[in-house]
Amino acid sequence: MSLLEVKNLTYSYGVGTPFEKKALDNVSVNINAGEFIGVIGHTGSGKSTLMQMLNGLLKPERGQVFLNGNDINAPKNNIRNIRFKVGLVFQYPEHQLFDDTVRKDISFGPRNMGLSEEEIDERVISAAEFVGLKRELLDKSPFELSGGEKRRAAIAGVISMEPDIIIFDEPTAGLDPNGRNYLLERINDYHKTKGKTVILVSHSMEDIAKYAQKVLVLNKGRIEMFDETKIVFSQVEKLDSMGLRVPQITYIMNKLKEYGYDVSGGVLTVEEAYKELNRLLCRKRGEKC
């Protein structure tokens, strides 16, 4: 059984007004425990709508979301308990910081879960550690932190609930390369060590290519592709028709393959590309690599 099962989800905004717009159109997808899934699509493709339905912030117009086989919107389920299991980190999460210390802010979620003080403390510390926040920052006001630290503190506020699935909506928006790489490494580490399901929504194809095992492509409220990253990114034309670009390096390698060079399609990182091209260069020179 899949951890998360989405069945025939449909949702429209502004029902009954002239601005009615279908955001999701009969979407079905299964997500297994422990997967790292990348979600790509244009603004307005339905990504954010879908994500907010996975933890019940939006109620489907039609269709269901099953978590471990339970319909999360069934009346018998307390939706709050679902939200503790499906964590959602919004874009610019630092805008949600409110408490007078970082520690209290991170503990907001666990406290809402009704955990004991010791347990809350433990979780706050381990969540802060996970995102790389120094201990001494915990008793500072969140508003004194630097931009990158604020972002990490806010993310710790979701991680501290230890959800089975954690969704990151554009977690690196506005960060510089250093901050971005650091945060993505932390997320990747979280996925690896805790074995929890991670869903990463991003506009950066390079980031998706580097970290995601599977990629979900949304376009105009429908799922166009859902497959292994390599397979998705080798379909340059199909993605292009949706106005989505593949990472530069993937494009370059796919083009070389098209020209008849002996390289594989769907190369995802510069390192991988280097290995393949270096092999070709060596062969040309008649050397061994």
Place this chain on the structure above:
Amino acid sequence: MLSDITIGQFFPGNSIIHRLDPRIKLVLLLSFIVFIFITGNYFSLSFIFIFVLSVVIMSGVALKMYLKSLKAIVYIVLFTSVINLLYGRGEPIAQLGILKVTVSGINNAVFVFIRIVSLILISSVLTYTTSPTQLTDGMERLMSPLKVFKIQVHEIAMMMTIALRFIPTLLDETEKIMNAQKARGASMDSGNVIQRIKAFIPVLVPLLVSSFRRAYELATAMECRCYHGGDGRTRMKSLHLKKADYISSAVCVIAFCGVVALNIILPAAER
């Protein structure tokens, strides 16, 4: 969604009402309010109500939008009407315990109902057909005589412009923050009053912080665009009274005279 609120919303269009000078519209709105309240009998009341309805239709904005603005206050209207209905003077027509309905009660209820509805409709006409900038511009110019009393009319108008500009932005932001806190298990709609107020702190604090940040950034951006108060400032859209403004003012004045005449000629309703 929160941003669905229609009060203060502007629907661009090209109707005769849209094209009127905002100063005229403001003055006429004020006069409408006065005359709506001096109606004394059913004739003058229905006369001004029909007049308001025709203005609504002439505005060319979808009727649905007007219904939406009425929907927002439907409970207040019904509540005050019912209170009026039950607190009339004179001989009761029907009675249930201490609750009695009298002729004056019925009259009061109908008057309150029609008056508030007319009021909302005519104010909506103003906000729906006048861009916020035009509106504040009109106010600024109407109030400019107040400069004599050292009142900073331009600054007040600029503050109103900015407030109107940022209402939808802040509503959007409120919704986002609420969702973010709900995702961390906050519950905003259960518990007693104190619990509920406490539950809003995680929303209000971030909202306040971001408003300050926005204010600071906006002030910098305005300075970079050479803003330095109202002195020496020109406007792209200067206001000139046109034929339509004179005609519509005349029509309204005649209508207002009509209200007064109907009030005098015909007997007042029992109140």
Place this chain on the structure above:
Amino acid sequence: MDNFIEVKNVTFGYKDYDNNNILNETCVINNISFNVRKGEFLALLGHNGSGKSTLAKMFNGMITPDKGEILIEGIRSDDEDRKYEIRSKVGLVFQNPDNQIVASIVEEDVAFGPENLGVPPKEIRERVDEALKAVDMYEYRNFAPHKLSGGQKQRTAIAGIIAMQPDCIVLDEPTAMLDPKGRAEVMSTIKKLNKEKNITVILITHYMDEAAAADRVIVIDNGDLLIDDTPKKVFSHVKLLKEHGLDVPQSAEIAYMLKGGKENDELPINRHRCVEYIVELLNNN
């Protein structure tokens, strides 16, 4: 080409005061000098906190250097009497499009700058229409800002600056909050203004692919000027850039690796050039 802006030995730090005693001083800009030529497209590259936003506000005199001076067409940036002249010559566009739009209607916002400058109403109308057409927003002139996409809002903000008829636009991370579509819109608008209207552009960014579109790239870190060169050459300093927390476009990176990592080479900076580059490499060897 004439120099439009001259930055001469500029130093700046933020200070914490306590009863007029300086408690703490953080150096943001450290004795930097460079010139911006008229009509050029210059990219200023640096990570967050590298001092690049402070520099942006110095170009139009919003911030005055502690030491050194900045000249805009020969006018000192701290010349109080010519403050508005400088601000209309050098327009600033910021990161968050929401926080720079003043009015509730696109065209009225664009008119804000010229109104402040006391331009006659008829001329404002002409300038507004022209500015909106230049950023491809003319058909949205009657829209409310909150009904626009991020890219459209940012283009409105740019139009608001264009309507002041500046010689130079400084954009401080104008695409950081936008999606790829918005970023592309804003970038093509910037390029168009530079090429067609001959407006000097200073683009402050940490996106390498955007810097690659410029004529010249200046890299700063910790208030120091690290590199000042053409994009093709700048990205050959792969090691240096990475050390300072910056990325290079994947195209340049793979070419750099295949070449065995020599600096000062001209490297391909976009994917099409990179394919050609590699094909050549594979055929010639």
